[in-house]
Structures are given as C-alpha cells and as structure tokens.
Amino acid sequence: MHNKQIAAALLELADLLEISGENAFKVNAYRRASRTVENCRFPIAKQLDRLEELPGIGKGTAGVIEELVAAGSIGMLEELKSTLPPGLPELLKLPGLGPRSVHTLYKELDIKNMDELKEAAEKQKIRSLPGFGPKKEQKILEAIAQVQNRPERRLLHEALFVASHLAEQLKDEEEVLQMELAGSLRRRKETIKDIDFVIATVSPVELGRKIVRLPVVTEIIGQGETKVSVRVNVEGIEMGADFRLVTPAQFASALHHFTGSKEHNVRIRQRAKKYGLKVSEYGIFNSETDETMTFADEREFFAALDLPWIAPELREDRGEMERAEQDNLPGLIRPEEIRGDLHMHTLYSDGADSIKNMALAAKARGYEYIAITDHSVSLKVAGGLSVEELMEQWAEIERINAELEGIVILKGVEMDILPDGRLDYPDEILARMDFVIASIHSRFNQDEEAMTKRIIQAMENPYVNMIAHPTGRLLLRRDPYSVDVDRIFQAAKETGTILELNSNPHRLDLNDELIKKAKEEYGLTFAINTDAHSTAELGNIAYGVATARRGWLEPKDVLNTLPLHELLQRLKQKTGKSKAENGK
DNA sequence: GCCGTTTTCGGCCCGACTGTTTTCAGTCG
Known part of the structure; x- marks a missing residue:
C-alpha cells in the first residue's frame, strides 16, 4: 500500500468524523496525520515500526494505519461509512455549508445528498431549523446552482490574466498606497480558486466602494471594513476576488x-x-x-x-x-537563468511560425539556443514529418544558423513513443540529431504496467535525451495516464534521461510534487521547456519556472540553464554511456 | 487524537464576516 492511499484513507476518516460531530481537534489531528503520511519519504507500509517517529502520529493514528495496512480497511471508517450517507461529504463543497450545518441538515431533515438538499431548500423547509433562516436557505440554493454550473478552479495563466486586469484598474486610485497579489496565485499554484489582493490604504471604506463598482464586478459576496469579496468577469473568465484592506504599517x-x-x-x-x-x-x-x-x-x-x-x-x-x-533554504531557479528552450514546433508540423521567427523571438528573449522539435511521422493529426521532410528542415536550420548571430538552433524532434514502445524513427536518423525528445500522444488508456514499460523502453534507447510531458495530464481536463512514477524515475536515473517540466499552463507536467520527489529521491535533471506552437507561447516559460520553484529546483537541477557547450557535453554523456553498455 | 523550554492535563493559530441572534455560532481563509 502506497503512502498516498494511506493518506487518502485518513483524510476520508477526518471528513466523516467531522460530519458526525466529532471534536474538531481530533478531526484536525487526523488531517495533520494524513498530511504527514503523504509527505513521508519512506514507504510507511513497509516500516510500520517507525510510525510514531512521525510528527502528529501517536498511538491512536499508528493503530489505525497498522489496521489499514494489515486488513486493507479501517473498522472505524467502515462503520462511519455504513451509518453516514455517501452523499454527505460532497455537501461540504458548497460555500457557506460546513460540517455543523451538514450534520444538522442530516439529523433534523434527513438530508442525505445534494438533490435532497435542493428539494428541501425549494420547499422552504430549511429556514425553520435552529441557526438557519430565509437568507441561508437562499444561499444554499445559489451555492448548488454555482457548483453545478461554474468551474471550481481556473488555470494559473487565466487567473494571472484576470488579476493583472484588476491591478490595472485599481493601481492609480488615490486610496491605493501599496498593492500586491497574495494567496495561491502569488504562490503560483497550477490552478486557482480565488484571486487575493492585499492593499495598503488609509481610507478602506471609500476604496471598498470603488472596488465593488468596478465594471468587471458581477456580484458582491461580502463587504466589510477590511475585506471586500466579489465575483468578477474579465473577458469571459469568471472568478472570485478578495481584497484585503489594511493600513500601510500592517x-x-x-x-x-x-x-x-x-x-x-x-x-x-x-x-x-x-x-x-x-x-x-x-x-x-x-x-x-x-x-x-x-x-x-x-x-x-x-x-x-x-x-x-x-x-x-x-x-x-x-x-x-x-x-x-537551519538557514538552509534552496537557491531557487530564476527566469533569467534559463538560457534556451528545447521543445517547440514550427510550420513544418503544427506550429504557427517559421523556424527563423521562432529563433528571432528566442533571441529577443535573451536565449543562447533553441531546439526545433517538430512532431514525428506517426502523429498525422499534427502533421508529423517524414524522414524526407526532416532532411529539408535540417537544411533550412543550417541555412538560418549560418545567417543568424547570437543564437544557435539545434536539430531536434518530438518523437512519438508508439503503443508497443517502439520509436517513430530509426536509430540512424536519431544519431544525427542534436536533441531527441520522446513522448506519448496516443493510446492513453493503456494499463499502468504497459504504459510504464512503454516509457522505460523509450528511455533505454541511447539517442533519446528527454521524455516530454511525462504524465500526459491536461489540467482540469484529462487525468495523468497511469504510470509507476518510481520506476520511471529509477529508469531515468539509470539511463541518464532528462525529464521535462512542460511549461504549457494546461500541462505543467511534471507537476511540482513529482519534481520535488524526483529531485530529492532520485537526483534527476530536468529541462524546463515551453512546447511553444507560436512565438508568443515562448513566454509560457514563466509558468514552468514558477512550477520548478514550487518543486524546489535550483539552477543546477535544470539542463537548460547550462551554456551551449556544457549542454552539448551533457547530452553526449547518455549516448556515450549507453552505447558502451550496448556494446557489452 | 497529539503533545510538552509554563510537560502527563489542558490546551491545540487567528480574526473577519454573515446571518442568526440580542451575544454568538458557523464558516472561511
């Protein structure tokens, strides 16, 4: 049993205990234990004797985890699940409804799920409950409608766009003395629920009035002396935004x-x-x-x-x-330390700009090098290149390299890993490339064993330098494919293969947690690339660097912080080593 | 349920806002 599974069981236990009216500190103790388990570096199921070393885990929780590992389930949890309807935890997602309210609704009105809650509210049965009233009943109906219609979270780049619009609208107001983005957006999480601003002002009431009157505000959620909470719609992107109004000293x-x-x-x-x-x-x-x-x-x-x-x-x-x-924080990578982008597409396959324009845009960003990595022959929908087309492209790259100063274009490819693990070009072609990316664009539904083997087989090819978007997820749209990340990381370590941190805000793949794990447990090297399909998308590197920082990466962990000659040397290492091994 | 530089019991992070109340509980971040 993996640590993640144990953590999930503890979290579920906490949720159900909370609804059943258990002491809040006890509930919190299980939440904390869940978190500790999730972040634990060793496999807990295999080292149960070390459980009580972990912070927040004492005799009680240790017993629960031992039971879970031994029996596959937790008696207390199963008991709770049999007495509490399965539809109750989802009610906690409704804004304004917490565990106490859900408990009351269940006990007093026998409300067991979202549908029954909606019906009771429509029939005005809720307003007579103690602690409830007509307004709360109305809020519940609105909350249900919202949860059903409105996306829960937004992508990082969308939230930043909305936030920059709001900042633009407010920055010149005389009441605004200082303004900064806060919340998960400042922490650069990959998806964002609400935008938070902190504003220093000496006239919070006047400023609050101006905020709620902004043209993009569609709804006022709350308005007090120190906090204004609204919904906004900026060019079709609807989100919540909170403004905290404090004095300059605070x-x-x-x-x-x-x-x-x-x-x-x-x-x-x-x-x-x-x-x-x-x-x-x-x-x-x-x-x-x-x-x-x-x-x-x-x-x-x-x-x-x-x-x-x-x-x-x-x-x-x-x-x-x-x-x-310990005064030992990592020296996190900074955007200006990126010296080149090793994954991008051009008109040759499904990109929107020419090789030369991509190179000029990269040079304008201050890069020393780029790799042109169009799709390979099998990916028909993206205009994958035949070997003949690839030769034409190389000739063009050589011409442009001769013409342009200050930037070097590497010959590369983003090559499909076929469903059976074979690669899309023969080794003779790959041997002539500067940078070979392998990635998966088909048959995402293979089982974990097949998918893991498929990727490992690609890594074992001596010419494959990097695996792009290693888990294949699309944020808020498609789950990662099932792969055994530990085996992938181990294979990457053994073969010297680079893993990508794809900066496309829909991907951010590998994600922050996997990056941190791969670095700390396997010592892997990463490349932060944009996978740009146009010159404008080269700017997406900012999201990749932000995610890298969330994964604790330092410049030394990132391939494309190297100057060109060192980069080329590092790429040769894999080929040389694997060739020697193949020769045995 | 966990924990100890106020240590084996009595705390556990802190404050604003809302809607319900008439002094506060619940929720949220």
Missing part, C-alpha cells in the same frame, strides 16, 4: 498572512508562540511587552521570527520551515 504582515498557505501560516504561528509572540494579519504581538510589531517588508517579518525570507512558492509546509530554521 501591509507586510497582511501580505504574508494572505499569501498562506494555511498550513504554512499554522507553522509560523506555532513557532511564534514558542517565542511568546502572537502572529496575526496585523502584525506580531508581544504579550510580555504588550507591543505589536509591524514591518517594512516580508523580510523584516520573517526576521522577527529569526527566519530567513521564504519564497512564496515554497510556503506549503513541505519542509520549508525546517530548512528555514
């Missing part, structure tokens, strides 16, 4: 607080408490001196807790607090 603390994550903030407050300090969005309160400290910027805020500044992308409680306490 700004740095508020920015930290509303950047989160929640889990990171809990750790910060726990640490503060050890120093006799109390952290809130308004500052750090010293109960001994009865003083509240405020800060000029976040760096000062962290310094007050004897910590170095922690980059927003790291603030997920995935080990950053421990590393900060």
Whole structure:
C-alpha cells in the first residue's frame, strides 16, 4: 500500500468524523496525520515500526494505519461509512455549508445528498431549523446552482490574466498606497480558486466602494471594513476576488498572512508562540511587552521570527520551515537563468511560425539556443514529418544558423513513443540529431504496467535525451495516464534521461510534487521547456519556472540553464554511456 | 487524537464576516 492511499484513507476518516460531530481537534489531528503520511519519504507500509517517529502520529493514528495496512480497511471508517450517507461529504463543497450545518441538515431533515438538499431548500423547509433562516436557505440554493454550473478552479495563466486586469484598474486610485497579489496565485499554484489582493490604504471604506463598482464586478459576496469579496468577469473568465484592506504599517504582515498557505501560516504561528509572540494579519504581538510589531517588508517579518525570507512558492509546509530554521533554504531557479528552450514546433508540423521567427523571438528573449522539435511521422493529426521532410528542415536550420548571430538552433524532434514502445524513427536518423525528445500522444488508456514499460523502453534507447510531458495530464481536463512514477524515475536515473517540466499552463507536467520527489529521491535533471506552437507561447516559460520553484529546483537541477557547450557535453554523456553498455 | 523550554492535563493559530441572534455560532481563509 502506497503512502498516498494511506493518506487518502485518513483524510476520508477526518471528513466523516467531522460530519458526525466529532471534536474538531481530533478531526484536525487526523488531517495533520494524513498530511504527514503523504509527505513521508519512506514507504510507511513497509516500516510500520517507525510510525510514531512521525510528527502528529501517536498511538491512536499508528493503530489505525497498522489496521489499514494489515486488513486493507479501517473498522472505524467502515462503520462511519455504513451509518453516514455517501452523499454527505460532497455537501461540504458548497460555500457557506460546513460540517455543523451538514450534520444538522442530516439529523433534523434527513438530508442525505445534494438533490435532497435542493428539494428541501425549494420547499422552504430549511429556514425553520435552529441557526438557519430565509437568507441561508437562499444561499444554499445559489451555492448548488454555482457548483453545478461554474468551474471550481481556473488555470494559473487565466487567473494571472484576470488579476493583472484588476491591478490595472485599481493601481492609480488615490486610496491605493501599496498593492500586491497574495494567496495561491502569488504562490503560483497550477490552478486557482480565488484571486487575493492585499492593499495598503488609509481610507478602506471609500476604496471598498470603488472596488465593488468596478465594471468587471458581477456580484458582491461580502463587504466589510477590511475585506471586500466579489465575483468578477474579465473577458469571459469568471472568478472570485478578495481584497484585503489594511493600513500601510500592517501591509507586510497582511501580505504574508494572505499569501498562506494555511498550513504554512499554522507553522509560523506555532513557532511564534514558542517565542511568546502572537502572529496575526496585523502584525506580531508581544504579550510580555504588550507591543505589536509591524514591518517594512516580508523580510523584516520573517526576521522577527529569526527566519530567513521564504519564497512564496515554497510556503506549503513541505519542509520549508525546517530548512528555514537551519538557514538552509534552496537557491531557487530564476527566469533569467534559463538560457534556451528545447521543445517547440514550427510550420513544418503544427506550429504557427517559421523556424527563423521562432529563433528571432528566442533571441529577443535573451536565449543562447533553441531546439526545433517538430512532431514525428506517426502523429498525422499534427502533421508529423517524414524522414524526407526532416532532411529539408535540417537544411533550412543550417541555412538560418549560418545567417543568424547570437543564437544557435539545434536539430531536434518530438518523437512519438508508439503503443508497443517502439520509436517513430530509426536509430540512424536519431544519431544525427542534436536533441531527441520522446513522448506519448496516443493510446492513453493503456494499463499502468504497459504504459510504464512503454516509457522505460523509450528511455533505454541511447539517442533519446528527454521524455516530454511525462504524465500526459491536461489540467482540469484529462487525468495523468497511469504510470509507476518510481520506476520511471529509477529508469531515468539509470539511463541518464532528462525529464521535462512542460511549461504549457494546461500541462505543467511534471507537476511540482513529482519534481520535488524526483529531485530529492532520485537526483534527476530536468529541462524546463515551453512546447511553444507560436512565438508568443515562448513566454509560457514563466509558468514552468514558477512550477520548478514550487518543486524546489535550483539552477543546477535544470539542463537548460547550462551554456551551449556544457549542454552539448551533457547530452553526449547518455549516448556515450549507453552505447558502451550496448556494446557489452 | 497529539503533545510538552509554563510537560502527563489542558490546551491545540487567528480574526473577519454573515446571518442568526440580542451575544454568538458557523464558516472561511
């Protein structure tokens, strides 16, 4: 049993306990344990004796996990599932409905799922319950309609687009003294639910009025002295947006607080408490001196807790607090350290721009090199290149390389891994390429064993330098294909194959968590590429670098931070090594 | 249920907003 499965069972247990009215701290204890298990570096099922070493896991939870591993299920969880209707946990997703309300609705009105909740609200049965009223009943109906119609989350690039529009609308208002993006968007999560802004102002009420009157605002969710919460629609992208209005002195603390994550903030407050300090969005309160400290910027805020500044992308409680306490945070990769892009398409296959224009756009970005990697022959829908077409393309690349100064174009390909694991071009052709990408574009539904073997077989080819978008997911649209990532990572390590971090905001593949795992447990090297199909898409590199930072990558982990000559040397390593092994 | 530089019991992160109340519980981030 994998750690992820154990973590999921503990989380389910917590959800059901919460609805059943169990003590909130107990519920939270299981949530924390779930998180610990998920982040645990060793396979828990194989080392049960080490369970109680883990923070947040004591006798009780250890017993539950042992039972789960031994019997495949948890008695308490099965018991809860048999007494609580399966449709209750989904009610927690409705904004405004928490565990207490769901519990009351079930006990008093026997409401067991979304449909029954909707019916009861329409018949006005809910308003008479204790703690409920007509407004809450109405909100429930609205929430159900929203959940059914509205996408839960938005992609990173869409959320950034909406946020930049809002910032543009507000930045020149006289009440706005300082404004920063906060929340999961500042942490650059791959999908975003709401946009958060923190604004320093001395006239919050006036500013609040201006915000709710912005033309893009479609609905006012809440409006108080320190918080304005609205729905906005910017060019068809509808999202929630929260604005936190604070004084200039409070700004740095508020920015930290509303950047989160929640889990990171809990750790910060726990640490503060050890120093006799109390952290809130308004500052750090010293109960001994009865003083509240405020800060000029976040760096000062962290310094007050004897910590170095922690980059927003790291603030997920995935080990950053421990590393900060040791003053040993990673030196995260920065966008300007990317020296080239190794995955892009042109008019030869399904791209929108010529080789020369892609090269000029890359040069304008300050790159030293690019690899042109059009699709291979089997991918008919994308205009995959025959060997003859490939030869024509190489001739053109050579002409442009001779003509252009300051940028080098590498001959590459994004070659399909066929369903049986074979590759789409013969080795003689691959041997003449500078950069060979292998990737999967067909038969996504193969089982885990077949898919894993398929990818590993491609990695074992001495000419394959990189696997592109290794899990094949499309965010909010298509799940990753089933692969055994541990076996893939192990094979990448043994063959010296690079794994891609695809910067397309629909992909971001590998994702942040897998990147971190692959780096920490296997020491792999990555390439951050855009897979651009036009010159404009070269700009997507920003999303890839952001995800790399969330995966704790440093420049040394990333192939395309190398200068060209070092890059070429690194690529030769695989071919040389594998050829020698093949010769045995 | 977990945990200990106020240690084996009594806490557990903190505050705003809403809708229900008439002093507060529930929810949210």
